[in-house]
Amino acid sequence: ERQGKPRVLVADKLSPAAVEIFRARGIEADLRPGLAPSALREIIGTYDGLAIRSATKVTRELLAAADRLRVVGRAGIGVDNVDVPAATARGVVVMNTPHGNAITTAEHAIAMLFALARQIPEASASTKAGKWEKNRFLGVEVTGKTLGVIGCGNIGAIVAERAQGLHMRVVAYDPYLSEKRALELGVEKLELDALLARADFVTLHVPLTEQTRNVISREAIARMKPGARLINCARGGLVDEAALHEALVSGHLAGAALDVFETEPATESPLFALENVVCTPHLGAATAEAQEKVALQVAGQMADFLLTGAVSNA
Ligand code: MLT
Numbered sequence: 001e002r003q004g005k006p007r008v009l010v011a012d013k014l015s016p017a018a019v020e021i022f023r024a025r026g027i028e029a030d031l032r033p034g035l036a037p038s039a040l041r042e043i044i045g046t047y048d049g050l051a052i053r054s055a056t057k058v059t060r061e062l063l064a065a066a067d068r069l070r071v072v073g074r075a076g077i078g079v080d081n082v083d084v085p086a087a088t089a090r091g092v093v094v095m096n097t098p099h100g101n102a103i104t105t106a107e108h109a110i111a112m113l114f115a116l117a118r119q120i121p122e123a124s125a126s127t128k129a130g131k132w133e134k135n136r137f138l139g140v141e142v143t144g145k146t147l148g149v150i151g152c153g154n155i156g157a158i159v160a161e162r163a164q165g166l167h168m169r170v171v172a173y174d175p176y177l178s179e180k181r182a183l184e185l186g187v188e189k190l191e192l193d194a195l196l197a198r199a200d201f202v203t204l205h206v207p208l209t210e211q212t213r214n215v216i217s218r219e220a221i222a223r224m225k226p227g228a229r230l231i232n233c234a235r236g237g238l239v240d241e242a243a244l245h246e247a248l249v250s251g252h253l254a255g256a257a258l259d260v261f262e263t264e265p266a267t268e269s270p271l272f273a274l275e276n277v278v279c280t281p282h283l284g285a286a287t288a289e290a291q292e293k294v295a296l297q298v299a300g301q302m303a304d305f306l307l308t309g310a311v312s313n314a
């Protein structure tokens with residue numbers, strides 16, 4: 001029998017709103033972001049709940065030391081930093097917040113689209129360096145161009161809608177997208193190869209799973225339309241970075257905007273040397289609004305579960 005209040009460890013940098021919600025619901029919450037895996041293993045045994053973002057890796061080893069743990073809550077969408085089968089085998093529920101940061105991530109993809117089309121980061125760096133290179137930067141319009149959305153779920157659908165507002169034609173590859181939903185969204189459903197052959201811009205909005213890993217493989221890149229541009233605000237392992245580098249150097253692709261990388265933190269990459277590559281450090285979900293929403297949602301869901309056993313992904 002457990003005694004006293006449930007205890008939650010907030011192991012990543014979540015908005016303070018999360019801790020407030022836990023405490024208001026009568027749950028003890030400790031905010032300890034940035035612990036080394038060994039330090040985390042040492043203390044995890046005293047907690048009923050673990051709230052995380054993407055930095056904490058919830059491995060089989062960590063779970064083996066988590067004697068009281070009943071729930072892992074991910075303030076965000078991707079649970080690829082959680083060993084879900086190992087958690088499930090121990091009866092630990094894993095929950096995420098599939099909607100809280102969807103708009104923000106979609107907006108980042110659109111920001112990346114324009115950053116690429118108009119070379120905004122390079123032009124900004126050049127102007128700040130006092131060069132005034134008005135003739136160096138010749139962009140492309142997005143109006144009338146085809147955007148290929150790979151993964152047309154919570155985030156991809158918002159990207160599609162925003163892109164239509166920009167007068168782009170939107171095609172989508174998503175095995176889970178019904179014809180009815182495609183019609184509602186006004187997107188044309190295509191097989192992956194057809195999308196790659198048609199899209200001027202390709203944007204990724206799928207989770208990283210064994211099925212999606214390397215979806216933008218060397219072969220896929222070869223099938224992309226010459227001069228196309230790639231946007232990845234989803235997960236690093238979706239793209240073959242070495243093949244992408246070659247395609248950007250050869251000119252087969254005109255540019256790539258990457259928010260996520262095979263290895264994160266990404267502090268060095270041959271891609272960083274290319275001027276047709278725009279990079280951000282996994283900022284897709286990084287707005288005040290989204291972080292507030294996912295913190296509130298994850299804390300509310302975890303509190304419901306710890307206090308009543310109810311399971312929901314808001
Ligand atoms: C997610 O899966 O929601 C994102 O990776 C968000 C984050 O950076 O926490």
